Amino acid sequence: xxxxxxxxxxxxxxxxxxxxxxxxxxxxxGQIWASYITAIARNPASKGEIGAFIWIGFAxxxxxxxxxLIMGFIILATTxxx
Numbered sequence: 001x002x003x004x005x006x007x008x009x010x011x012x013x014x015x016x017x018x019x020x021x022x023x024x025x026x027x028x029x030g031q032i033w034a035s036y037i038t039a040i041a042r043n044p045a046s047k048g049e050i051g052a053f054i055w056i057g058f059a060x061x062x063x064x065x066x067x068x069l070i071m072g073f074i075i076l077a078t079t080x081x082x
Contacts, residue, residue, distance in 0.1 A: 007080060014075045021068030028061040 001009075036054045040047055 011075055011078075015072040018068055018072040018075055021071075022065045025061050025065030025068065028064070029058060032057045032061060 032054060036050065039050060
């Protein structure tokens with residue numbers, strides 16, 4: 001295997017590993033909304049109180065997914081010196 005092929009293979013593997021963070025964020029978003037639905041089912045009067053917190057948690061979790069996606073794109077876009 002020549003050096004250029006090894007570099008390209010390393011970039012693809014690195015981008016794939018960076019994208020694994022999106023799996024965790026997807027699981028986190030599912031947990032957030034599942035907990036929200038459970039809380040509303042137990043106490044419907046608390047909907048207004050926890051509504052802001054659910055959106056903050058959702059936004060932070062989605063930001064982590066976007067960071068992982070951007071890191072994968074940065075890895076694919078850069079060319080390391082050989």
